[in-house]
Amino acid sequence: MGTGPGPIERRTVLRGALAAVAAGALAPVSGGCAGPDPEPYPRLVLATGPPGAVYREIGAALADELRTTLPGTRIEVRGTSASTENLRLLGEGAAQIAPVSLDSARGRSGGMAALCRLYDSYLHLMVRADSDVEGLADLDGRRVSFGADESGTEYTVGRLVEATGARMDGVLMNQAESARALEEGRIDAMFSLTGIPTPAITDLAGRVRLRAVDLGEAADTMAGEVPGVYLPAILPASGYEGVAATPTLTLPNILLARADLPDDVAATVTATVFTRSSELAARRPEAAQINIRTGIATGNVPLHPGAARWFREQKL
Numbered sequence: 001m002g003t004g005p006g007p008i009e010r011r012t013v014l015r016g017a018l019a020a021v022a023a024g025a026l027a028p029v030s031g032g033c034a035g036p037d038p039e040p041y042p043r044l045v046l047a048t049g050p051p052g053a054v055y056r057e058i059g060a061a062l063a064d065e066l067r068t069t070l071p072g073t074r075i076e077v078r079g080t081s082a083s084t085e086n087l088r089l090l091g092e093g094a095a096q097i098a099p100v101s102l103d104s105a106r107g108r109s110g111g112m113a114a115l116c117r118l119y120d121s122y123l124h125l126m127v128r129a130d131s132d133v134e135g136l137a138d139l140d141g142r143r144v145s146f147g148a149d150e151s152g153t154e155y156t157v158g159r160l161v162e163a164t165g166a167r168m169d170g171v172l173m174n175q176a177e178s179a180r181a182l183e184e185g186r187i188d189a190m191f192s193l194t195g196i197p198t199p200a201i202t203d204l205a206g207r208v209r210l211r212a213v214d215l216g217e218a219a220d221t222m223a224g225e226v227p228g229v230y231l232p233a234i235l236p237a238s239g240y241e242g243v244a245a246t247p248t249l250t251l252p253n254i255l256l257a258r259a260d261l262p263d264d265v266a267a268t269v270t271a272t273v274f275t276r277s278s279e280l281a282a283r284r285p286e287a288a289q290i291n292i293r294t295g296i297a298t299g300n301v302p303l304h305p306g307a308a309r310w311f312r313e314q315k316l
Contacts, residue, residue, distance in 0.1 A: 041073045054198050122196055127210070127213055128182065133188065230249050273295070
């Protein structure tokens with residue numbers, strides 16, 4: 001896969017991040033100021049993700065907050081297959097902002113710039129608890145969902161297959177479709193690159209006993225090939241009902257914008273992510289990871305000038 005970008009500075013996200021915000025960690029912006037009032041901007045399209053996905057839910061929550069901080073702008077939410085489609089829509093000008101996984105943006109973000117780092121996604125490989133699949137080698141000849149067409153899951157699983165030589169019969173289904181197919185026995189396993197907990201898997205775990213497959217060895221391989229993007233991690237036992245802690249890999253999600261988005265609009269969107277993080281977290285627990293001090297860690301994707309200005313103004 002070649003040599004990756006320089007390492008992203010990785011800090012542990014404290015569980016008390018929101019409490020720190022409340023205590024004044026964001027004091028420079030806590031007075032309700034999200035930067036200078038932007039010039040009128042008629043329409044902002046936020047591309048999100050598929051049914052059952054964190055991208056769709058956290059995107060909808062962000063859109064609601066932007067309707068307050070950009071009152072003169074019509075905010076539109078567009079459901080998508082996630083990262084790869086989001087990159088395409090940004091490139092075509094059909095969307096102005098979108099979350100994407102950092103690996104899918106590497107080398108494919110021309111004409112775009114990062115507003116901030118959001119939260120980290122975990123690669124889930126889920127099977128029914130009574131499955132005999134214990135590792136990637138056991139998927140040979142099995143029917144496995146690689147996620148939706150043009151999704152970040154499909155992209156990352158493609159990199160995993162290249163890195164490990166794993167063999168399986170891949171099919172493309174979004175998270176909600178994958179969960180139904182796994183429940184009904186139409187697939188043997190499903191991959192999902194997403195935050196924890198992701199709605200589709202949470203719902204499925206309430207109906208069917210599930211197990212996560214150990215991806216520790218694959219995580220080490222991928223981290224060695226692209227350091228700072230793929231990182232070994234543990235899918236926590238607290239994530240899903242009845243699912244034990246399991247080695248896997250994680251990677252960051254960034255909020256990406258078209259490079260031609262006006263600087264003041266980019267600054268206001270960036271400010272909204274951090275000053276309204278508690279409102280976002282009330283709807284999606286992944287937003288509790290949003291932290292101003294790690295927000296600038298967007299890897300080899302440069303910050304938008306408007307976002308960079310906003311971060312400088314916080315004097316971190």
